[in-house]
Amino acid sequence: MYGLIGKIIAAPGKREELISILLEGTTDMPGCLSYVVSQDNTDENALWVTEVWESQASHEASFSLPGVQRAIAKGKPMITAFGERFETTPVGGHGLA
Numbered sequence: 001m002y003g004l005i006g007k008i009i010a011a012p013g014k015r016e017e018l019i020s021i022l023l024e025g026t027t028d029m030p031g032c033l034s035y036v037v038s039q040d041n042t043d044e045n046a047l048w049v050t051e052v053w054e055s056q057a058s059h060e061a062s063f064s065l066p067g068v069q070r071a072i073a074k075g076k077p078m079i080t081a082f083g084e085r086f087e088t089t090p091v092g093g094h095g096l097a
Helices: 015-024 056-064 066-078
Strands: 002-010 032-039 046-053 079-088
Touching: 002 015, 002 056, 015 032, 015 046, 015 066, 032 056, 046 056, 056 066, 066 079
Parallel strands: none
Antiparallel strands: 002 046, 002 079, 032 046
16 A cells, blocks of 8 residues: 655635635545545645555556646645655554455
C-alpha cells in the first residue's frame, strides 16, 4: 500500500469551496482505498488530505482521470500554498483490507 498525507492552504474564504471540489472530483479513482479531506482546527484556511492507495503507481495514474483533472483545474486557483507532505506505507486499520 501507498499512503500520502498533505496539507493544503486555501485562499481566504475559499476553504469550503475547495473541499467541495476535492470531494466531488475524487469519487471514482481505481486503486484508491481511502481519500479523506479534513479541516485543520487551528488554521481557518488549511485542510489536510489523507490518502491510501493500492500502490504508488495507482496514485500516479489517478492524475490522468478526467474527474481528477477537472478538480485540479477548478481547485488550483484557490490554493495559495502546500504545507507538510508525508509519504507513508499503511499496514492496515479499520476500513482497509
